[in-house]
Amino acid sequence: MDISKFLLSTFLFNSFSEKEIDLLINSISIKKVNKGVQIFSEGQEASAFFIVISGKVKIYKLSPDGKEHTLHIHGKGETVAEAAIFDSMDYPASCMAIENSVLVRIPRENIFSLIRKYPELAFKMMSGYSRRLRQFVLKMEELSLKDIKSRLADYLLENSVEKNGTLICNLVYSKKEIASLLGTIPETLSRALAFLKQKNLISEENNRIIIKDPEKLKLFSE
Amino acid sequence: MDISKFLLSTFLFNSFSEKEIDLLINSISIKKVNKGVQIFSEGQEASAFFIVISGKVKIYKLSPDGKEHTLHIHGKGETVAEAAIFDSMDYPASCMAIENSVLVRIPRENIFSLIRKYPELAFKMMSGYSRRLRQFVLKMEELSLKDIKSRLADYLLENSVEKNGTLICNLVYSKKEIASLLGTIPETLSRALAFLKQKNLISEENNRIIIKDPEKLKLFSE
DNA sequence: CGTTGCGTTGATCTCTATCAAAAAAGGTGG
DNA sequence: CCACCTTTTTTGATAGAGATCAACGCAACG
Numbered sequence: 337m338d339i340s341k342f343l344l345s346t347f348l349f350n351s352f353s354e355k356e357i358d359l360l361i362n363s364i365s366i367k368k369v370n371k372g373v374q375i376f377s378e379g380q381e382a383s384a385f386f387i388v389i390s391g392k393v394k395i396y397k398l399s400p401d402g403k404e405h406t407l408h409i410h411g412k413g414e415t416v417a418e419a420a421i422f423d424s425m426d427y428p429a430s431c432m433a434i435e436n437s438v439l440v441r442i443p444r445e446n447i448f449s450l451i452r453k454y455p456e457l458a459f460k461m462m463s464g465y466s467r468r469l470r471q472f473v474l475k476m477e478e479l480s481l482k483d484i485k486s487r488l489a490d491y492l493l494e495n496s497v498e499k500n501g502t503l504i505c506n507l508v509y510s511k512k513e514i515a516s517l518l519g520t521i522p523e524t525l526s527r528a529l530a531f532l533k534q535k536n537l538i539s540e541e542n543n544r545i546i547i548k549d550p551e552k553l554k555l556f557s558e
Numbered sequence: 559m560d561i562s563k564f565l566l567s568t569f570l571f572n573s574f575s576e577k578e579i580d581l582l583i584n585s586i587s588i589k590k591v592n593k594g595v596q597i598f599s600e601g602q603e604a605s606a607f608f609i610v611i612s613g614k615v616k617i618y619k620l621s622p623d624g625k626e627h628t629l630h631i632h633g634k635g636e637t638v639a640e641a642a643i644f645d646s647m648d649y650p651a652s653c654m655a656i657e658n659s660v661l662v663r664i665p666r667e668n669i670f671s672l673i674r675k676y677p678e679l680a681f682k683m684m685s686g687y688s689r690r691l692r693q694f695v696l697k698m699e700e701l702s703l704k705d706i707k708s709r710l711a712d713y714l715l716e717n718s719v720e721k722n723g724t725l726i727c728n729l730v731y732s733k734k735e736i737a738s739l740l741g742t743i744p745e746t747l748s749r750a751l752a753f754l755k756q757k758n759l760i761s762e763e764n765n766r767i768i769i770k771d772p773e774k775l776k777l778f779s780e
Numbered sequence: 781c782g783t784t785g786c787g788t789t790g791a792t793c794t795c796t797a798t799c800a801a802a803a804a805a806g807g808t809g810g
Numbered sequence: 811c812c813a814c815c816t817t818t819t820t821t822g823a824t825a826g827a828g829a830t831c832a833a834c835g836c837a838a839c840g
Contacts, residue, residue: 397698397699399699399703399704400780405702407695419687419688422684422685422688423685423688423689428691428695428696451680455673455674455680458677458680458681458683459645459673459680462640462680462687463643463644463645465684465688466641466687468691469687469690470641472694472695473630473694475698476694476697476701479698479701479702480701483794484795510818510819512818522819523796523797523798526819526821706827706828732786732787733787734786734787742828743830744786744787745828745829746827746828749789751788752788
């Protein structure tokens with residue numbers, strides 16, 4: 337794996353020159369984690385942020401009684417916990433690999449000096465922040481106003497791609513993870529899927545949801 | 559309207575010093591728009607972003623067949639279109655005032671050159687984002703992992719002040735509004751309050767909640 | 781006084797979490 | 811390829827939290 341090349345392909349560093357990337361490489365490290373391994377925990381001091389090279393990690397919250405709610409899943413090229421390090425505080429949620437993954441670890445001191453040197457970097461980071469902020473607002477609205485069926489309908493429609501005339505949603509995460517992302521549990525997700533199948537709006541075959549009736553499904557998400 | 563004061567109250571600029579706010583003020587303008595007036599259109603080059611001082615604006619898209627779809631409504635204190643600015647893109651959607659409104663207009667070039675000159679400003683803005691995101695994470699946790707009774711307990715404890723030895727929470731909003739803040743409806747809030755009273759943890763007199771047993775109440779919020 | 785809006789209380793119903801267990805889907809090693 | 815074990819997914823039955831609907835007390839106000 338060529339790290340320079342990878343970094344040049346990321347949103348954050350794609351305008352860097354080869355030389356600048358070389359400098360950057362001196363201040364980062366590579367972290368390999370197996371599925372299920374904790375990368376950081378809520379409350380820990382936020383000492384670094386990460387970029388996913390390969391695999392997937394989830395950001396999640398645990399309630400006192402052990403219930404888990406996934407806030408985000410981050411895949412290749414995405415940054416993780418970059419917001420936490422500016423508050424000079426703790427990670428507000430925990431992070432765990434849900435696949436065997438490789439990450440770039442960027443310590444916070446380094447990003448400070450980097451930004452001083454390349455203020456453009458700040459613009460990129462801020463653009464990422466504002467996007468994430470909007471995601472949160474949408475997610476909160478969904479959580480508090482919509483029921484599971486419409487949240488699922490939303491998810492399916494938003495994550496589907498057109499393939500010779502049909503909308504298909506690849507289930508890139510396990511249903512367990514999807515349930516947690518939607519703020520529910522696997523049993524309930526399973527029932528919601530069964531409901532939509534029974535209404536003939538979707539069908540499922542080898543880890544793909546085929547959206548048979550996008551119009552009616554859209555009605556469901558209100 | 560004192561603009562400096564307003565800017566200091568926004569999450570983006572609240573860690574700016576007086577001097578920095580002055581710098582900022584030189585690079586912005588105030589825009590008053592009447593209800594129904596277009597502020598920017600989808601596809602235009604994104605030349606500025608906005609913060610709502612008063613009123614409300616909607617972000618919307620027009621579908622090919624002319625139907626309008628509102629993506630979001632922004633009210634006081636909220637930022638509009640800043641992702642497009644930081645990304646140097648075109649506006650991805652249109653914006654129109656749905657009430658008579660007053661906005662701060664921040665041109666891209668101005669904020670860019672300001673940050674290039676004073677990279678510290680970027681840090682302060684980013685820490686603003688960071689805090690805001692953190693708030694959202696906390697709120698999401700509350701909504702999805704805690705029940706009404708603990709959300710109410712949280713609210714009471716966080717909004718109470720000590721007054722000669724007793725914790726008192728002034729109900730500055732109507733119960734209707736508080737219910738909505740807590741993500742529920744007045745009936746349910748009323749029952750939750752009744753429950754806490756019956757447990758002898760709180761009592762109420764002329765729009766004040768007296769917290770009789772902060773320790774036990776804290777246990778409730780877990 | 782009647783009206784209007786807020787807050788409380790009661791009865792009911794719906795959604796979703798929980799618990800339990802079966803079924804399906806992956807590995808793994810022989 | 812098969813038997814075995816683990817993990818994921820599905821299905822069923824039940825219980826609980828909170829929304830909904832309806833009614834009533836109460837204060838503010840014309």
